[in-house]
Amino acid sequence: MDDLAGDTGWRGSREGWLQAAYEALIDGGVDSVKIMTLAARLKLSRTSFYWFFKDRADVLDALRARWVEATTVPLVSACREYAESGPEAMLNLLASFLSGRFDARFEFAARSWGLQDAAMAAAVGAADAERLDALAAMLGRWGHDAQDADVRARTVYLVQIGYISMRSDEPLETRLSRIPNYVEIYTGKRPAPREMARFRARLGLEP
Known part of the structure; x- marks a missing residue:
């Protein structure tokens, strides 16, 4: 999975998905941080999300860690x-x-x-x-x-x-x-x- 994190092809990247989650959280709250919503923001397929995160809980954990850093x-x-x-x-x-x-x-x-x-x-x-x-x-x-x-x-x-x-x-x-x-x-x-x-x-x- 680590090797895939740097993938910047059609699936996007881990940071790109996380940035989309951040923007969704800022714009509409945690209820807006949904896989389909993020995919629409990035114009990527829903399945691309799973190259970088296990599930919605995983991206929320990453958001929480990013909040601490910020x-x-x-x-x-x-x-x-x-x-x-x-x-x-x-x-x-x-x-x-x-x-x-x-x-x-x-x-x-x-x-x-x-x-x-x-x-x-x-x-x-x-x-x-x-x-x-x-x-x-x-x-x-x-x-x-x-x-x-x-x-x-x-x-x-x-x-x-x-x-x-x-x-x-x-x-x-x-x-x-x-x-x-x-x-x-x-x-x-x-x-x-x-x-x-x-x-x-x-x-x-x-x-």
Whole structure:
């Protein structure tokens, strides 16, 4: 089967089928991730699917793993990035959301999926715990005691997930204007102008 995964002939490819499943999930929820629907998206035969996945459950498992890579991995990585101060460490995290490294659409779809499926709900719960642990550890490295780090981590996380769950369409510059205040609430300190300049540069914006 591994040899077939790279097949890019008329059957498509494993990544192509998985991308179609991702797009179906984003567009219509987990109920839209059906073999016939994916085949129609790709203009391929239904039987081609079985060269790459055993069944629908198999492609859902692959989607779940891809969701972790597109959300939890970049968040945890951002929490471990180099920073000169606690506020800049928090800016690193916020940049992961605003730059698109954290796939917010995938997160929204995954949480909706979890409302219908116990296995996905468990995966979401495990991701929440891992992300909160990473946030609390980051805050702990900058001098917050365990209780304070836990509460601040939850404040950060619930706000960010709230933005996603509410599908906030707040203009980018409006949100950016609030970032120094958010960082002060999250860490107890306001970011320095040079830190905000670096933050904006990471997002490809003028200082």
